[in-house]
Amino acid sequence: MKLDQIHKVYFLGIGGIGMSALARWFKHNGKNVSGYDRTETALTKQLQAEGFDIHFEENLNLIDDKVKEDKERTLVVYTPAIPKNHGEWMWFQLQGYTIMKRSQVLGVITQNMKSVAVAGTHGKTTTTSMIVHLLKSCGIDCTGFLGGISANYNTNMVLNENKDSIAVIEADEFDRSFLTLHPNIAVVTATDADHLDIYGDKSHLEESFRLFVKQIKENGKLFVKNEIAKGVVTDETLDVSLYGFKGEGISAKNFRIEEASFVFDYQNGATNIEGIRLNVPGYHNVENMLAAISVTDLLGGDGEAIKTAVSSYRGVKRRFEYIIKTDALTYIDDYAHHPVEIEALLKSVRDLYPNKKITAIFQPHLFSRTRDFAAEFAESLSLADELIMLDIYPARELPMEGVTSEIILKDVKLEQKQIVAKEALVDTVLASKPEVLLTIGAGDIDKMVQPLKESLL
Template structure:
């Protein structure tokens, strides 16, 4: 198969995915023709269309042939995501007609591996950490090409290509996704691992298999490269030569203490290489985000970026959409949206909210993501949701790529939650329920389509306050 940049048409099956859309933007910037299919029109696909990328939403081979008729098979590269079922008619067409077809992860690897690659992996925190590293390197005027698994609030995009000094090195900064072992296509100079909690057991079956795959990822690090890893999992990487650990309230090589929230600011003391810096300000809340910031600082110092620039970037960082994202923040009502979809992520999110608003009623609305994940972590979800919120509202499970599993429902989860104030609601009733009842801090939680409910919720709550 020829070089990844030698095609004229790049056709994406599943272009609305966060990783796929970043690649689509990359090839569009290279002045290639980019066309894509997705089953759902979203804010992101509409933005891609505004940028000159043609998107369509009907699975129809006849229509497809009209769209690609001016390009030969040899000039066309088809890029797909594993979330697309193999029986998809467009995928079937391309496969049966012997087009060049590549998975998203293969294409990403071919792009980023040619530069000084910084790859950020981990079952939690990798998107925010990738965005933080991107922001620091951007503010330090470094040459970067960055692929982030979320829309960065500072830049309103998931892809950045900045060349300030053509004669100097280019850093490729990329999120490294463990789903479907995608990150094994990456060969980084510097790798970050933020944590390895059990997840994606539909792929890995056991936690140990997941850990083994992370070890395989660390073995992909280039000679003389380095691994920056959360202190809580560094024991899995004892054979790695050049390793830096980071931690909160533990003695890693880089660690944070005195973490507190004061005057609406997230502050901490940073300890690195026997130096201490007091009252470092982070632009987003949450102790879990201090951990992400430590990883980002470790990477920046690996490349000797100045502390002054690093700290200014931490302070000006605005976060990532759907990660602790405020939609309403006033004295009457607070509405925060978060992508958390694993018990440990939800726990970290709820603990942070509880710390910020210890005296307010917290209403958590959770849409479980995937039948398999709900089955695998049913007790853990129930335990976390029993502990922290003052009111729990469950929505039906968002299936994504999965078929239903017998007896695995939101009602089953609700029954296991030990709480006096809990309920299951249809999505269609949620906004009216919130409007007609008393709430102080409302949290929407999940990786499905719960965020699509926010505009209606927001409108009703703001009208109610006025």
């Protein structure tokens, strides 16, 4: 498929975070873009305000007539979340349209661009957004395909200014999507067991990451977290740099916490940047920023410009996002949905607020993930002082017998722990009188953020 031969692009699932980024890219590059999604959200409303034609009913009559009349010059992009018996999906197949998954399209778009791909079972959205922000701040033009909303740019699609810009891509391991990419530079942040409904076990997940790394272009570069390097890198000819908070490779020297910010020196052997201030908390974010600085340094970013850019980086919405920050109450919202992510979040919060009561609200995401990691979730959530759990958010899955939030809660080592319905959440939180409050999860717990904020202020 040649992009210059495509005039119209239709999205089945346009409201997804990755799909909407692609839709914005196509519109920015002069294509006629329209699409369908099952439900109206804040993101779809924003897309409509930007001029996208979107409908929310599975109805062939609502498909843009221009799409129906120009099959040869139309590309249909779909998300795997679309059911196979979806009426529009089936119609496009029967009519012989060019149909591609989002990941395949991303591979086509970036195949002739110099690209940076960020992969990892967690940390990839934040690290991708960090690289985009640092490059832009250093005057290096780039296109950013993000899996979250950047707080600096208020979008998931940071648009290029020139045709020869660098593509910075969040490389998703779900459904092995990242194997469509062939980057010049790659970052691998984590390979913890996840998506076991796809991979079966951790060994098959790691094998997928090894295949991803092998797709780095000739004379390319890999930055990989030092503690996972042995499981990822098998090609001894590949140019590899390790990074991490501790251990060998690129590291954060002279680390300290000053006024709830992380301050450190960056050292990679050739480049030394002193007194870097990261205002987005989380030890894991220090490691993510080490990778972002390394990529930017490799691409020619100036040390002082990098230092300034780090201090102005504001994060990704729903990644350690401060909702309320007063003397009486701190409220943080976070997308964490894996035990390792929750552990990193709670340890960072504990160090930042050592003398405060930490109340965590957690909504498990997926029945399969809850089943596979129930013991690990219980252990990580025990780092809070008080736990309020919601029912499991099913996403793409049907219920599984015996799999409920209770299988986590029963092993949480806290006296104050309970499961509540969403309808009772605000009253439950008010009754607990929190000092540091966290909402945690990748489901629809984000819909509770505004009601909680309004009730607590």
